[in-house]
Amino acid sequence: MSTSRASGRLLGLLGLILAAALVISLFSGRIQIHWQEMVTFGIHLLKGQDLPADLVHKELVLLWLRLPRCLMALLVGSALAVSGAVYQALFRNPLVSPDILGVSAGCTFGAALGLILASDVFGLVQVLSFFFGITAVCLSLGLARVISIKPVIVLVLAGIVVMSFFNALLMVVKYFSDPYDELPGIIFWVMGSLSRVSWEHVATMAPFTLVGLIVFIVLGFRLNILSLGDIQAKSLGMNPSLFRLILITFSSFMVAVSVACCGQIAWIGLVIPHMARSLAGPEHQKMIPVTALLGAIFLLLADSAARSISSAEIPVGIITALTGAPIFGYFLYKNRNTGWL
Amino acid sequence: MLSCRQLGFRYGDIRVLHDICFTVKKGCFCVVLGRNGSGKTTLIHCLNRILHPTKGQVFIDGKDMTSLSRNEIARAVSLVPQEHMEIFPFRVIDVVVMARAPFLGTAAAPKTIDYTIAEKALKQLHAFHLADKNFNRISGGERQIVLLARAIAQNARIMLLDEPTNHLDFNNQYHLLSAIKELCRTTDLCLVASMHDPNLASLFADVVIMLKNGRILYHGPNQKVMTPRNISALYDVDTRAIPIGDRKQLFLPKQGMGSSGT
Numbered sequence: 001m002s003t004s005r006a007s008g009r010l011l012g013l014l015g016l017i018l019a020a021a022l023v024i025s026l027f028s029g030r031i032q033i034h035w036q037e038m039v040t041f042g043i044h045l046l047k048g049q050d051l052p053a054d055l056v057h058k059e060l061v062l063l064w065l066r067l068p069r070c071l072m073a074l075l076v077g078s079a080l081a082v083s084g085a086v087y088q089a090l091f092r093n094p095l096v097s098p099d100i101l102g103v104s105a106g107c108t109f110g111a112a113l114g115l116i117l118a119s120d121v122f123g124l125v126q127v128l129s130f131f132f133g134i135t136a137v138c139l140s141l142g143l144a145r146v147i148s149i150k151p152v153i154v155l156v157l158a159g160i161v162v163m164s165f166f167n168a169l170l171m172v173v174k175y176f177s178d179p180y181d182e183l184p185g186i187i188f189w190v191m192g193s194l195s196r197v198s199w200e201h202v203a204t205m206a207p208f209t210l211v212g213l214i215v216f217i218v219l220g221f222r223l224n225i226l227s228l229g230d231i232q233a234k235s236l237g238m239n240p241s242l243f244r245l246i247l248i249t250f251s252s253f254m255v256a257v258s259v260a261c262c263g264q265i266a267w268i269g270l271v272i273p274h275m276a277r278s279l280a281g282p283e284h285q286k287m288i289p290v291t292a293l294l295g296a297i298f299l300l301l302a303d304s305a306a307r308s309i310s311s312a313e314i315p316v317g318i319i320t321a322l323t324g325a326p327i328f329g330y331f332l333y334k335n336r337n338t339g340w341l
Numbered sequence: 342m343l344s345c346r347q348l349g350f351r352y353g354d355i356r357v358l359h360d361i362c363f364t365v366k367k368g369c370f371c372v373v374l375g376r377n378g379s380g381k382t383t384l385i386h387c388l389n390r391i392l393h394p395t396k397g398q399v400f401i402d403g404k405d406m407t408s409l410s411r412n413e414i415a416r417a418v419s420l421v422p423q424e425h426m427e428i429f430p431f432r433v434i435d436v437v438v439m440a441r442a443p444f445l446g447t448a449a450a451p452k453t454i455d456y457t458i459a460e461k462a463l464k465q466l467h468a469f470h471l472a473d474k475n476f477n478r479i480s481g482g483e484r485q486i487v488l489l490a491r492a493i494a495q496n497a498r499i500m501l502l503d504e505p506t507n508h509l510d511f512n513n514q515y516h517l518l519s520a521i522k523e524l525c526r527t528t529d530l531c532l533v534a535s536m537h538d539p540n541l542a543s544l545f546a547d548v549v550i551m552l553k554n555g556r557i558l559y560h561g562p563n564q565k566v567m568t569p570r571n572i573s574a575l576y577d578v579d580t581r582a583i584p585i586g587d588r589k590q591l592f593l594p595k596q597g598m599g600s601s602g603t
Contacts, residue, residue, distance in 0.1 A: 092428045218448040225439050227428055234391045235422070236495070237415030237443030282429035285450050 007286045010279060014293040018074070021300040025070045028304040030311065031061050038062075064199070072197040073303045073316075074296040075209045076258045077268060081295025083251035084269025085276065085288060086216055089227040090244055091152055097270040098255045101155070101248065102162035106136025107259035109166045112173040112186045125189075126260045133256035136162050137248065151230065151241060192263035192317030194303050201261045212254040213292055219247065220285030227284075265317045267324025268295055274331045342366055342402055343388065343418075343499045343531050349396030350380075350387055357383045358555045361397070365533055365548065367498075370525045372542040373535045375552035376576060381535035384552065385503050388533060389418040401499065415443035419492035421502040424485040424509070426477045433479070433487050434459055434472040440494035462494040463487070466520055482513030489520065500524075502534035506541060518545045539576075539592045543567045551575045564588075 027033055041059050044051050051059060083098040091100065099105065110132030114125035143158035144151065177183045216223070225233050226243055233240040258265070276291035299316070302323065306316040344364035350357050357380045365371045375381050386392040388399055390406055399406040401417050409417070419440070427436070434456065441455040451459075463469045468486050471479055476487065485505060492500050502521070506514040522545050525532045536542050542549055542563075549566045551558040553575055559566045572592050573580045582590040 089429070094428065221439075221442070221445070221450040222447065224429075224431065224435065225442055228439070231386070231391055232420070232422055234411065235389055235415065235418075235420035235501075236439055237412040239411055277429070282431050283435055 077299025078292035081272035085273035102136035107133035129260035191315035347397035372546035
């Protein structure tokens, strides 16, 4: 079919753009790396030739700071974007982002708690953040289950309840934190940044992103049906509650790990799925891979910008919000006559 | 064949359906007639387990529905929902091909054969020209036809229709019901449709079930049940019949005609 060839071509094109974005991202930052030096590093790694002393330092920056950071941007970008796409289908609402069940609010509270309790204990912030993010989603699901009517709307309302509660807890933590030392730490953490990323983060994030991505692509056709609502999904032989639970579980883990490692990076989960839909159409088998690639490209470029705009690094969450909001406005305008609004 | 025995349903403390018993045979167009809130939609939803009946049983070809999986039910019973817009601008063909879900593995996407079946269903209703259009951008009547095509592609022996003529104009109402009637005749389909217009029901139905406050008021062949007396009782409006030839009649409320004088 011609449509499948067209979507194959789109994926190929986006793959090329992603590769280009990766290269740009590897070159950008405060320490300038020339492309000839990059070639030298390549030869060094392959053949084990000795490096000149001035390049050793640069190679360390590239291998231990920049490369993991770029890979993490790629993984987090696609995880957030894909989760957003899945949530928009599940909640039958194009204005939903992965935060809707309180996962980000829970993660942020956990991280803030970790920062004031013992910011020097390695990994505590990440572990607490992940733990509270998942707790928040479980609370939302549990609350919705107790109410148990009109599943979709109740889930959204339960999410708002849980989110508000964790935001309140975050304020408590902020209030009792040391305003000179800990409070700025919490605020910068909330803004979202990839500057703390190491290879360990990449190794944690990669399996979650990849497994989630595969699950979502495989269940793409079922997502189309779920987006029609429970009555039609049931009449077409599906168990909507079960599928919702599976999809929410996978995306919550993806988002919780992302936020635990990099803080809140806004707008990707909301904007990228819309961009993907206008490129690849609304069918999830086709738009989920496109969403993943676009999310990766977007965060890679945003992070490159965050590193190179000023001499001091800007939190990437600011860049994504500053660019994401106008892009979203543009898509609202562009899709105004497709029955989308 | 679809039958239900002492079917009951309650939302919390509110009893919506009581003691519903009926059987619909193959090739029979059965219309469930009643006022708003009489329990028509609830009944339709109980017949393919979108809602779980709180009392009684539903049988599909003699098999108790509680013993069937959701996929098995979907292969036997299709549903035509009320015409509506979707959240995402799917193409018409993509909406119709969703009918193949109960025949596909959980992880599978529809294949060429499934698209062929979907196209055939659209052609059967003379709606193939819509295939590539945006489902949200076609007219309400066309959308209802597309949803009917989806139910056809589901290839079930029993088809449920939830107020299929709602929001449709005069032309589309007759176009759609004729298509449904034809389908019923040619494919031996067992059809249950909820409606609230007695005239459309009397023109197309084989069997009529009159539902009032969640109970069956009258039930039987069209000619027998559709009388001014029964319809007056069903709608709480004094109704009379006007013969229109061909052994058919039109039902109109008496009051509305007072001033024009007869």
